Amino acid sequence: MHYGAHRDQWLEYYPPQQLRARGAVMIIHGGYWREKYTASLGAPLAQDLAARGIPAYNLEYRRGPGSAAQMLADAKLAVGLIKEEEPITVIGHSAGGQLGCLLAAHDERITQVISQAGLLDVGLAKSLGLSNAAVDELLGPLPLASYDPVELWPMRARVIIFHGRDDTDVPVKIARRAAGRAAALGQEHSFTLFDGDHFTWIDPHSSQWAACVRALSPVHY
Template structure:
């Protein structure tokens, strides 16, 4: 398992956001890696390199699932497109359509800040589909940070491209996904069976 935190690619948000999720997975007997990656202005040209370097440290055999929250869902999809070792991406309120995010000006135009001089088309998750990994698109109905229209747009893109996917909406806001006590997190854990713990 790889966990990739969100935070709209800003440096003030770090891998501490994923610590509780990694601990929960470890308690379930799953090898969990909590990734850090370069963020901030122009970070689009660095973040995939960092994620691929992290993946190279995963030596266990078997399927690999990436769980990405918000901007982490974005990077998780880029990693899956580049690395066929990734079996599944679980996007928790993920920024999967950068064109839409830019159009909406989400988080004070965070997309443009992250891109720098990198063309949007090179790092837009929906533009990488279809790839081998399955994509689970989870989103909260009350999410004001990444509105549900993001999941709706991503689902349309998955259908039109033939990307294997599963979409589901839940009650809750943007942050319920990273609390291991919530039903939203339990839904993520259920997507790991039977690959990671035999359907238990």
């Protein structure tokens, strides 16, 4: 389903083989907001959810230098195509976790965000210069606070923060500080560390992905 004229403005729907859940889940892929990383990263997760009876959507969005406002606008448009009623959970990996939280802060249809090694503290990521100053590349002249999840909390949606102890792409200190900010701001959240690196989360056969599925259970079943 296309929600705009750009080639990257589309949302792929994965219908459940046998409906067993309420609401829907939207997958948002990561890749430090760069164009070479695509929604193909999220497709296996959406397929797995559909096989479990959960309506699943896999988001593609505009990325690249200076795309912060465009990607948020895209996510807002895309969630409008989800036909199911609440609950809607966003599962976002890496930069997708950041975008998922931004979306939830702007759209009350989102009831839960599951952050898989998410870039939830963009200010800290900027100060660390992660991925060759990816934050500066993303924002350009735009204000950081408008695109930093921890600056938009508290919000209605619950945030589940999952992170790998061996993550060298998004250091675990990002998750720890985000969890601390959530606690201080009164943002409903949970924080769990797992073994594994940055990419185990997007392997549908991993124990890390199984934890994400379990986090859906009390909300969607």
